[in-house]
Amino acid sequence: MRRKIPSTLALSAFESAARHQSFTKAADELAVTQSAVCRQIGALEDFLGVKLFRRSRRGVALTEAGLAYSRKVTARLDDVERDTLELMATGGSGGTLELGVVPTFATKWLLPRLPDFLARHPGITVNLSSRTRPFLFDDTPLDAAIHAGETVWPGTEGIFLMHEDLVAVCSPDRRVELAGAADWNGQPLLQISTRPYLWRDWFHSLGMASERDMAGPRFELFSMVAEGAVHGMGIGLLPRLLIEDELARGTLVQVTSHVYRSDRCYRLLYPESKAGYPPLQAFREWLARLAAEGPAAGKRQA
Numbered sequence: 001m002r003r004k005i006p007s008t009l010a011l012s013a014f015e016s017a018a019r020h021q022s023f024t025k026a027a028d029e030l031a032v033t034q035s036a037v038c039r040q041i042g043a044l045e046d047f048l049g050v051k052l053f054r055r056s057r058r059g060v061a062l063t064e065a066g067l068a069y070s071r072k073v074t075a076r077l078d079d080v081e082r083d084t085l086e087l088m089a090t091g092g093s094g095g096t097l098e099l100g101v102v103p104t105f106a107t108k109w110l111l112p113r114l115p116d117f118l119a120r121h122p123g124i125t126v127n128l129s130s131r132t133r134p135f136l137f138d139d140t141p142l143d144a145a146i147h148a149g150e151t152v153w154p155g156t157e158g159i160f161l162m163h164e165d166l167v168a169v170c171s172p173d174r175r176v177e178l179a180g181a182a183d184w185n186g187q188p189l190l191q192i193s194t195r196p197y198l199w200r201d202w203f204h205s206l207g208m209a210s211e212r213d214m215a216g217p218r219f220e221l222f223s224m225v226a227e228g229a230v231h232g233m234g235i236g237l238l239p240r241l242l243i244e245d246e247l248a249r250g251t252l253v254q255v256t257s258h259v260y261r262s263d264r265c266y267r268l269l270y271p272e273s274k275a276g277y278p279p280l281q282a283f284r285e286w287l288a289r290l291a292a293e294g295p296a297a298g299k300r301q302a
Contacts, residue, residue: 190219
């Protein structure tokens, strides 16, 4: 059955005119006449049965329907352009892996190791998109995600990567002896806004309780908590694997030797339908090898 899709010429003319809010500027960009742009957009409106622009003596402006449609068309044309450039660059070999990642894990753990994967699979391109909360793969262009959570998402498969082991850290200048709950109550605790009870769980693992376990400045990302701790704002509670460099350089020090293993772990997750996708298979095998070797494996030495 023939698809109900307008011509790409009409869509290109519409996208350019919508972006510039001008048929004249769209014509200049596309190297055609203004009348050609008008014809293409008129044909598109006839095809859709919807007016996309309001015409007046002062020029053109998108209708509400035109504005909503332009956003979707722009996104689709961007995807086509990206896929075209990728195919031209790779000559049809390799492929692209669209990966959703929790930001700090991507920056501090994955990216320092990713050159090893790319060296082993030079035909594969890995694109990273930030995702801090669970989502539905059907609503995204993503092939897989690395997520820290308690369970595997419905309709997905995955592999375990590593546990989340948390340590309390601060700047060297701020380090003090914290023997009991009373000592902790006087310390500013840096909070992660997406996990408000994290410090409470930490204190419970020590057999303690603190009346101020939810008090303190809040940050959305672990990377922000780490920077706040480095700059002396307070004590941060962070996955050790995300602050390896800071601990090695001494810009962060552990307040105690206690390590709290949370109920979360890092996993590679992907829809069941994507399990056989070659770039994902290669990435999954590479990650599984690193996971088996331990959290410190695979990092390129500076």
